[in-house]
Amino acid sequence: MESLFILIPLALVLAVLIAVAFWWSTTSGQFENLEEEGRSVIDDNDRA
Amino acid sequence: MSNQTITVDDLHDAGLAAINVQATTTTRTFDVFDMHCAACASLIEDKLRDYQGVIRARVHYSTQRARVSFDPAIVDEERLLSAIDDLGYSASAESSRSRADIVKRQRRRHIWQFGLATLCAMQIMMLTLPRFLAGTEMEPELGPLLDWTALVLLLPVVFVCSRSFYRGALREIRMRRPGMDMAIVLGIVTALAGSVWHLVVGTGALYFDSVAMFVALLLGVRWLAWEQRERNQTAIQHAAGSATTDTVLRFHGDRCDENTHAVAISTVQPGDRLWIRTGEAMPVDCLLESDGAVCDEALLTGESAQVRHAAGEALIAGAINCGGAITVRAVATMDESTERRLLSLADDSEKPETLALADVVARYFMPTLLALASLTFIVMLPGGAALALERAIAVLIISCPCALALAAPAAQARTFAGLLSRGIVLRRVAALERLENADFFLLDKTGTLTTPSLVSLTALRADFTQTQARNLISILESSANHPLSTALRAVASSEPSGLNVHDLQWTPGEGVCGTVNGTEYRLGRAGFVHGLTHFPRTESSQEHLWLADSSGPICGIELGETLRPGAIELVAELKRRGSVEILSGDHEDKTNRIAELLGVQATPGSPTPEKKAMRVKTLQQAGHTVVMIGDGVNDSVGFAGADVAIAVGSAADATRASADIVCTTDHLSTISESIDYAARAQRVMRSNFAWAIAYNLIAIPFAIAGFINPLTASFGMAASSAMVMLNVMRLDVRNA
Numbered sequence: 001m002e003s004l005f006i007l008i009p010l011a012l013v014l015a016v017l018i019a020v021a022f023w024w025s026t027t028s029g030q031f032e033n034l035e036e037e038g039r040s041v042i043d044d045n046d047r048a
Numbered sequence: 049m050s051n052q053t054i055t056v057d058d059l060h061d062a063g064l065a066a067i068n069v070q071a072t073t074t075t076r077t078f079d080v081f082d083m084h085c086a087a088c089a090s091l092i093e094d095k096l097r098d099y100q101g102v103i104r105a106r107v108h109y110s111t112q113r114a115r116v117s118f119d120p121a122i123v124d125e126e127r128l129l130s131a132i133d134d135l136g137y138s139a140s141a142e143s144s145r146s147r148a149d150i151v152k153r154q155r156r157r158h159i160w161q162f163g164l165a166t167l168c169a170m171q172i173m174m175l176t177l178p179r180f181l182a183g184t185e186m187e188p189e190l191g192p193l194l195d196w197t198a199l200v201l202l203l204p205v206v207f208v209c210s211r212s213f214y215r216g217a218l219r220e221i222r223m224r225r226p227g228m229d230m231a232i233v234l235g236i237v238t239a240l241a242g243s244v245w246h247l248v249v250g251t252g253a254l255y256f257d258s259v260a261m262f263v264a265l266l267l268g269v270r271w272l273a274w275e276q277r278e279r280n281q282t283a284i285q286h287a288a289g290s291a292t293t294d295t296v297l298r299f300h301g302d303r304c305d306e307n308t309h310a311v312a313i314s315t316v317q318p319g320d321r322l323w324i325r326t327g328e329a330m331p332v333d334c335l336l337e338s339d340g341a342v343c344d345e346a347l348l349t350g351e352s353a354q355v356r357h358a359a360g361e362a363l364i365a366g367a368i369n370c371g372g373a374i375t376v377r378a379v380a381t382m383d384e385s386t387e388r389r390l391l392s393l394a395d396d397s398e399k400p401e402t403l404a405l406a407d408v409v410a411r412y413f414m415p416t417l418l419a420l421a422s423l424t425f426i427v428m429l430p431g432g433a434a435l436a437l438e439r440a441i442a443v444l445i446i447s448c449p450c451a452l453a454l455a456a457p458a459a460q461a462r463t464f465a466g467l468l469s470r471g472i473v474l475r476r477v478a479a480l481e482r483l484e485n486a487d488f489f490l491l492d493k494t495g496t497l498t499t500p501s502l503v504s505l506t507a508l509r510a511d512f513t514q515t516q517a518r519n520l521i522s523i524l525e526s527s528a529n530h531p532l533s534t535a536l537r538a539v540a541s542s543e544p545s546g547l548n549v550h551d552l553q554w555t556p557g558e559g560v561c562g563t564v565n566g567t568e569y570r571l572g573r574a575g576f577v578h579g580l581t582h583f584p585r586t587e588s589s590q591e592h593l594w595l596a597d598s599s600g601p602i603c604g605i606e607l608g609e610t611l612r613p614g615a616i617e618l619v620a621e622l623k624r625r626g627s628v629e630i631l632s633g634d635h636e637d638k639t640n641r642i643a644e645l646l647g648v649q650a651t652p653g654s655p656t657p658e659k660k661a662m663r664v665k666t667l668q669q670a671g672h673t674v675v676m677i678g679d680g681v682n683d684s685v686g687f688a689g690a691d692v693a694i695a696v697g698s699a700a701d702a703t704r705a706s707a708d709i710v711c712t713t714d715h716l717s718t719i720s721e722s723i724d725y726a727a728r729a730q731r732v733m734r735s736n737f738a739w740a741i742a743y744n745l746i747a748i749p750f751a752i753a754g755f756i757n758p759l760t761a762s763f764g765m766a767a768s769s770a771m772v773m774l775n776v777m778r779l780d781v782r783n784a
Contacts, residue, residue, distance in 0.1 A: 004190060008175075008197055015171050015201065019164060026160040032152065 073103055076125055078114040080107065081138045081150060082212075088137070091223050095131055099123050112277065114139065135222075136215040151278060158274055162267040165209040169260035172198045176257045195247055198256045202240075205260050209267060210236060226414040232266060234418075235444040239758060242437045252434040255441060258758035262445055265766030272773050273454065277461060279781065296331045297323040299375075313382050320378045329368045334376040336361050342371035372553070417447055417748075424752050438758065442751040446761035447744050451768040455736035462776045463729040469782040471713035472722045479708035482691045483726040485673045487626035490651075490664065491619070492678030493639055494632065496696055496716075497646070498609040506604040517603050521595055523549045524562050524571045536571075536605070559593070569602075571595045609638070611645065614716035619646045621720040631660050631676075664689040677719060694719060725779070732779055736772050743768045 025031065083089055089107040092114060096105035101122025107114040116128055125141060132139035140150055175198045178186060213236070216229030239255040239262075246252030298311045298320050313331040316322065321337065324330060330343075341357045357363060363376060421443045428436035460477055467474045474480070491497055505517055525536040552562040559572010570577045577594040593605040622628045630650040632639045643650035651663055667674050668691070676690035687693035687707060695707035696719065711718040747764055750756050756764065 005193065008193060011171070012197055012200065015167065019167060019204070022163050022167065023160060026156050026163065029152075029156075031159050032155070 073117050074120045075117040078139045080114050136219045158271040161209045162271050165205050165264035165267050168201045168205045169264040171201050172257050172260045202256050205263050239441045255758050262762035269769040316378050318379050322376050324369045325373045330363045330365050332378045332382050333365050333380040334363050334378045338374040341374045343367040441758045442756050442761045446747045446751045446764050451740035451772045454772045455740050458776045459733040462779045466779045466781045473710040479692045480726040484730045486675040488667050488672040488674045489622045489628045490631040490676045495679035497615045499612050501610040504606045508603045512602050523547045569597050618716045661689045
């Protein structure tokens with residue numbers, strides 16, 4: 001059980017890292033146009 | 049029903065402001081974001097009206113827009129925008145670019161807040177789990193570590209993600225109207241304070257997980273609601289903007305023959321001087337600069353006779369210039385002009401109704417809720433402060449009035465967008481309810497059920513072929529917009545005629561003359577054609593027109609009327625819902641023929657507009673809910689008396705004052721569609737209310753009795769709001 005005393009603070013650090021990554025992805029527009037990208041995969045019209 | 053939403057006076061004011069330096073009114077449209085309900089709209093309205101220099105302010109919840117008229121010498125646009133910001137909403141002067149920017153930023157904020165709250169909530173749940181599972185077997189030192197870590201993870205939820213709730217609560221305090229944000233903040237603060245106190249003293253239950261879940265779920269619901277509003281907004285813009293690529297002649301300087309360029313209508317700015325040729329429609333709202341003009345405003349005002357305007361008078365976008373070419377000065381952009389027509393709709397009676405509901409929530413529900421929560425706490429206090437607190441928190445959290453507060457506005461906004469996506473403009477929300485109970489339908493004939501049509505050409509002169517005559521008729525009517533002209537235009541042969549027409553001159557109610565390939569022709573009633581040539585006046589019915597050149601009549605034109613496509617289906621559909629009667633001022637035998645064709649009754653005796661209104665009244669006294677359907681011409685008296693008035697016609701008809709519902713497309717099928725949709729919208733709204741009320745009636749006693757802990761309560765709260773939102777989604781908005 002002693003391991004939890006290291007693992008829990010570690011989990012906290014990890015959570016912060018994830019939050020930072022999430023913040024970056026929202027502000028850089030990764031979540032915009034979610035439908036369009038999915039559709040473009042099966043869209044045949046873009047074949048050159 | 050007498051509310052005149054068409055803004056000829058407004059327009060005139062605005063126009064004078066644009067031109068006259070002395071005049072002092074400017075009108076601006078703002079996009080307002082973050083409005084949750086009609087109460088928000090009225091709050092902003094009040095605030096704007098408080099400003100000195102603001103003449104008129106109108107804020108629409110359904111369209112998320114504000115229209116403000118103000119005196120630029122006293123107050124400026126920035127001040128007004130920041131006033132809206134101060135209230136906790138964001139606003140931008142309308143331009144699609146800044147709007148798109150704000151929408152983007154808001155979406156990012158919603159995603160970020162919801163995502164962060166969810167992330168933290170899941171971590172906190174994980175940290176609370178050991179206590180549930182292990183109970184007393186857990187090592188005693190581990191407990192505080194888990195609890196304090198959970199508290200650290202809760203900090204971003206409380207201080208970053210919940211900020212919009214605090215702002216909302218502050219706003220509600222300022223407007224002395226406790227609403228859902230108050231309940232949310234109270235729930236958060238009580239639960240948080242109680243938990244921290246328990247953590248410090250070392251005993252008692254902790255609600256960190258409940259708070260985190262509560263906030264995360266609320267943010268999820270808010271995001272959902274926001275996305276939906278945004279989608280409505282897009283539908284509205286699409287309908288209002290239906291961007292035209294047409295061009296208009298713009299010129300600089302005094303003379304219109306120099307520096308004249310054809311520019312896209314969408315680029316016209318207030319103050320631009322435009323050259324409007326015969327038969328052209330005003331591209332935007334404008335003021336007349338020429339000495340005089342004759343316009344056909346039938347599509348705008350329902351007035352079928354041409355209207356004479358003097359210099360300086362306002363001309364509404366869509367009015368057709370029937371006289372010679374004129375110069376005008378634009379007073380609005382295309383978008384503004386279109387919007388003025390389409391957005392007058394959210395006015396009127398929608399407001400009091402939704403407001404009344406928000407008031408009910410504020411005045412009765414919130415105090416009752418707070419009283420119940422306090423009462424629960426006091427009653428449970430002898431059993432221990434911890435237990436009492438838990439019950440009170442559960443009551444606060446579970447009964448968040450979100451579902452109740454969202455029930456009507458969400459459904460109405462969706463209905464509005466859904467109808468608009470079908471080309472139906474809902475002018476008065478109250479009409480939906482009456483439409484559902486409608487059992488008597490009065491139909492206008494000409495223009496609604498029938499259109500004028502060409503029967504045949506008679507007495508064709510020997511030197512013309514049938515095709516030549518038809519092509520001449522078609523080109524002479526080429527720039528007109530009457531139903532009759534449309535019928536006449538349709539007679540042209542399919543091959544290109546190679547004819548050029550110029551100097552088209554219309555004489556109201558008589559006919560048109562013009563020069564085709566160098567020869568002057570006239571097309572119209574016998575008396576009108578007589579002016580060009582000497583040909584024997586004949587006895588002719590109203591439906592008889594002539595085409596002539598200087599050497600005499602070329603041919604006669606026999607007119608009749610045909611049923612519009614969809615008329616038979618419409619009548620059949622209406623007959624299933626109630627009685628149908630044709631109410632037409634036309635010749636009795638003609639009306640009867642059409643009535644017979646459709647298998648319905650006709651009101652006898654060619655009723656005048658007054659008699660039409662009497663007929664409506666008689667039916668209402670007999671207990672019927674009367675729907676009147678017409679094209680607006682000669683119907684306004686009857687319209688005003690009917691329970692529901694539906695106008696059919698083109699997009700410009702949205703200005704018609706007395707109609708409750710305006711079908712802006714020519715398809716008659718939209719009428720039965722709108723009746724269907726109205727019934728569905730009513731069902732959705734009612735089920736929303738039933739759900740919200742039933743939920744609260746069941747959940748609150750359960751929470752008081754202690755069957756529901758705060759964590760479950762937050763799920764219940766979110767589910768109840770999500771149900772309302774999902775329920776509303778059943779009303780489809782068509783993708784254009």
